[in-house]
Amino acid sequence: MTKPGQSWPPTDTEPAVPHEDAPAPGSKLGVHYSHCFGCGDEVEAGLHIQSSVAEGPVVVSQFTVTEAHQGAPGLAHGGLLACAFDEALGSAVGNLLRKPSVTAKLETDFVRPVPVGSTLHIAAELDGVSGRKIYVSADGRLDAADGPVAVRARALFVTVGFEHFTTHGDKDALHKFGVSDKERPKDWDINP
Ligand SMILES: CCCCCCCCCC(=O)SCCNC(=O)CCNC(=O)[C@H](O)C(C)(C)COP(=O)(O)OP(=O)(O)OC[C@H]1O[C@@H](n2cnc3c(N)ncnc32)[C@H](O)[C@@H]1OP(=O)(O)O
Numbered sequence: 750m751t752k753p754g755q756s757w758p759p760t761d762t763e764p765a766v767p768h769e770d771a772p773a774p775g776s777k778l779g780v781h782y783s784h785c786f787g788c789g790d791e792v793e794a795g796l797h798i799q800s801s802v803a804e805g806p807v808v809v810s811q812f813t814v815t816e817a818h819q820g821a822p823g824l825a826h827g828g829l830l831a832c833a834f835d836e837a838l839g840s841a842v843g844n845l846l847r848k849p850s851v852t853a854k855l856e857t858d859f860v861r862p863v864p865v866g867s868t869l870h871i872a873a874e875l876d877g878v879s880g881r882k883i884y885v886s887a888d889g890r891l892d893a894a895d896g897p898v899a900v901r902a903r904a905l906f907v908t909v910g911f912e913h914f915t916t917h918g919d920k921d922a923l924h925k926f927g928v929s930d931k932e933r934p935k936d937w938d939i940n941p
Pocket residue numbers: 781835836837838839840843844850851852853854880881882905907909939940
């Protein structure tokens with residue numbers, strides 16, 4: 750992917766304009782799937798990320814690091830932090846554009862250690878769209894929205910069809926969303 754100093758997005762893009770049905774700035778975003786490791790409320794050791802819509806094509810998320818998320822003693826595991834950014838970036842894409850999309854590429858810069866007990870404030874912004882490709886980036890700041898940057902991330906999401914989840918996913922779990930083998934629910938316009 751891009752290296753520091755290279756342009757981002759890496760290709761010509763159109764502005765990422767939020768969908769007319771996207772939640773308004775200030776809206777809290779709920780759990781998109783209760784078993785999601787990033788936001789799900791039924792995953793005890795999950796990240797329990799909470800997100801809301803901000804001004805601009807931006808979603809802000811908070812993630813508090815617990816002992817379940819350690820790599821070194823008292824410090825967050827880098828892979829866990831990447832996971833938090835995947836969720837925060839995906840939440841911006843899914844909720845603002847309302848197109849089912851999956852992460853194709855995720856790049857993280859770990860700028861400073863993130864201790865257990867600290868809360869990362871992640872601001873994810875849609876940077877542009879090129880066909881099915883959606884470019885999005887985020888900063889994660891320690892313990893306050895204006896705290897020091899601890900992690901930065903950039904990602905490419907690719908919009909997929911309904912069949913991505915029905916073909917590759919768990920059909921029984923999808924039935925929870927009212928998905929049959931043939932029919933897509935009318936309101937199923939973001940990721941399950
Ligand atoms: C409200 C909802 C909140 C949701 C939050 C959820 C956050 C979590 C999101 C995830 O973690 S999703 C799970 C992790 N990701 C995956 O499992 C995706 C696995 N990969 C795939 O399924 C396919 O590779 C993929 C759908 C991404 C692309 O396959 P396709 O066959 O549909 O498309 P194609 O390979 O033609 O790629 C489309 C475009 O993207 C480009 N592309 C794809 N992968 C790329 C890559 N890795 N790097 C750069 N470009 C890439 C590709 O070159 C092409 O560019 P062009 O249109 O310009 O030709």
